[in-house]
Amino acid sequence: MTKISIEVNKLKKVFGRRLIFKEVDFSLSESQSLIITGKNGSGKSTLVKILAGVLSNTSGSVRIKIDDKEIDNEKYFEIIGLVSPYLVLYDEFSAYENLELFARIRGVDVHKEKIESILNDVGLLDRKRDLYRTFSSGMKQRMKYASAILHEPSILFIDEPTSNLDRPGKEYVQNLVDRFRKDRILIIATNENEDFRFGDQIMNLDEYK
Template structure:
């Protein structure tokens, strides 16, 4: 490579892209949203905003393939082309009030289980590092049913960060969190806005300050 010595290699990060085109969702005769179109890439943050009941969570679930759109398409892609279903699963993480972890497993057991079913093998050291990152150090062996709602939300972030996602979806990202929890979340968003596609569904003004694009629902 001209201009680059043999001892120095240049790594160019893969750029990931999330596009939606004319996305529409109906439940029976009730239209939740329609004509949603956006295109976000690694390094960008899309904020989905709108009043309660405007369909923010429904849109997130539709993007993630949990709900089938009534019309329109969603495309996950990288530099090489459209991602397969397995690639999307491997590169995507979600934190949402609708996503629960196993109450009868400990925090550590939850992380180990989800790493195993994802085809990875997380070490005890990595588990501790993740728990420390979200402020749950020392609480890993406790059953999740003994966690407060804020601690459960923190554990969801530990799970979300486990696969170092290229697509990070956050639904009401700071719900149930105290001030220190919110700071952890904002640090995470700050970090991942540089290296991933981040999509945030929120009504909080403070959450929206990271956004480079907005998708307004119910207006």
């Protein structure tokens, strides 16, 4: 089994003069999952972006290791997956083309069958040729899941996991979470009590001011 770890040390983020959080410390290894909660504006999305390597921190450190080898920040996209309200897919590309592009960016050799099977899992196979911009908000959320797991990431970050999803959509998320919790790391930001069961530890960002 692959050894995976994320170690966060004295992480701090300041926007201008506003302290968002400080002294965030935790470490997780494979088959551990963390729920990040806290009130609106407490910094959940900011923390997820920093952990996923798409936003810089003010001080402190984030270290990701695979089989004890530290991964460079520029290589994070190969081993992490991100579902987030801030994730942008291409409006003028179809569902299929968006996933094909994500696969290319990540340098993974993904075949038609794999893309179609993921589209099938998220219930969008029959819409694969339709442009992303024509999708409903729940369909867009489903597409974010498809793009996040295409390369079978070792660490999956999910900000607002069940946003805009119907019951079958939520069941898909539950199944995905169950699968990832077996041997990978899951980090989920949410304010929905119903989502708390997705994790085995909870961090409340209101306590890091």
